[in-house]
Amino acid sequence: MSITLTDSALAEEIRRLARERDAVILAHNYQRPEVQDIADHVGDSLALSRVAAKATASTIVFCGVHFMAETAKLLSPDKTVLLPDPDAGCSLADSITVEEVRAWKAQHPDAVVVAYVNTTAAVKAEADICCTSSNAADVVRSIPEDREILFLPDQFLGAHVKRVTGRSNLHVWSGECHVHAGIDGATLRERVEEDPEAELFIHPECGCATSALYLAGEGVVPAERVKVLSTGGMVEAARRSQARKVLVATEIGMLHQLRAARPGTVFEPVNDRASCRYMKMITLEKLLRSLRDGVTEITVPDDVAAKARTSVERMIAIGSPQRGGE
Numbered sequence: 001m002s003i004t005l006t007d008s009a010l011a012e013e014i015r016r017l018a019r020e021r022d023a024v025i026l027a028h029n030y031q032r033p034e035v036q037d038i039a040d041h042v043g044d045s046l047a048l049s050r051v052a053a054k055a056t057a058s059t060i061v062f063c064g065v066h067f068m069a070e071t072a073k074l075l076s077p078d079k080t081v082l083l084p085d086p087d088a089g090c091s092l093a094d095s096i097t098v099e100e101v102r103a104w105k106a107q108h109p110d111a112v113v114v115a116y117v118n119t120t121a122a123v124k125a126e127a128d129i130c131c132t133s134s135n136a137a138d139v140v141r142s143i144p145e146d147r148e149i150l151f152l153p154d155q156f157l158g159a160h161v162k163r164v165t166g167r168s169n170l171h172v173w174s175g176e177c178h179v180h181a182g183i184d185g186a187t188l189r190e191r192v193e194e195d196p197e198a199e200l201f202i203h204p205e206c207g208c209a210t211s212a213l214y215l216a217g218e219g220v221v222p223a224e225r226v227k228v229l230s231t232g233g234m235v236e237a238a239r240r241s242q243a244r245k246v247l248v249a250t251e252i253g254m255l256h257q258l259r260a261a262r263p264g265t266v267f268e269p270v271n272d273r274a275s276c277r278y279m280k281m282i283t284l285e286k287l288l289r290s291l292r293d294g295v296t297e298i299t300v301p302d303d304v305a306a307k308a309r310t311s312v313e314r315m316i317a318i319g320s321p322q323r324g325g326e
């Protein structure tokens with residue numbers, strides 16, 4: 001007979017097992033609220049990479065998706081890195097293969113390759129430097145003006161970075177995240193018309209990022225009310241916000257941290273169906289099993305890891321997580 005534990009009993013057992021295993025629990029901002037609440041650290045990709053790099057615990061349990069656990073393993077090769085569900089993938093990371101990167105590089109042999117952190121370790125190994133949504137523009141600015149850049153795989157983040165840096169020699173791969181691509185300009189315009197006084201927090205992976213800046217340019221929304229931010233940048237902006245209402249264009253898991261950061265403000269999703277099924281694969285039950293049985297351990301082959309680590313470490317050395325996007 002199987003016994004079903006309540007969430008609080010599960011949480012207690014998870015904490016006990018984490019102590020017993022000497023594990024630190026990291027959770028991305030898109031995780032289920034109950035998983036965020038039990039984690040030692042909640043944050044965006046860059047912040048969690050930094051925590052993973054400095055972790056003193058012998059095990060890192062990554063409540064996120066596969067590429068994030070791989071990145072933690074690259075930065076902490078001597079630690080055990082566990083992903084509670086090995087099927088937690090990412091449609092954006094799947095939008096470019098290592099063979100496609102090699103073929104693109106062959107067409108632009110002198111270009112610097114910038115890979116968004118939402119890529120496999122094998123793709124990172126082909127890149128010169130990685131970036132996340134919170135430091136992409138700083139990473140691009142760190143590259144000499146006269147060098148061509150291949151930016152992969154996200155077309156919307158690429159377009160945003162091209163705009164804010166003014167780089168004309170930046171080529172962008174046409175990949176996308178199925179969740180963010182679904183938050184489109186038409187939906188955003190509708191929501192803005194319903195709530196013309198609201199502030200807008202937009203993740204640069206969104207299909208609507210360009211439309212948001214267009215709406216600002218047209219004066220439909222005052223420019224100071226449109227903020228293009230990483231998920232970590234959104235939490236910081238929420239703490240500072242004086243707005244009565246904020247419309248949030250990203251995965252809906254984000255609302256949990258935003259509402260906790262500023263209880264007096266109303267945070268509403270631009271698209272309430274924008275849920276990442278990969279992020280939601282991690283449950284308290286799977287987290288408990290992960291800690292109890294040591295599953296699923298994430299490994300990266302040594303030759304791939306050595307090259308991919310260099311790209312990630314170059315990124316970690318650049319950019320400021322405090323700025324949280326542009």
Ligand code: 13P
Pocket residue numbers: 029043044045046118132133134177205229230231232251
């Ligand atoms: P952040 O780097 O802003 O946390 O975004 C990660 C991600 O997967 C967005 O979908």
Ligand code: SF4
Pocket residue numbers: 065089090091092093118177178179180251276277278279
């Ligand atoms: Fe990947 Fe999109 Fe899910 Fe982020 S929200 S993990 S980019 S599929």
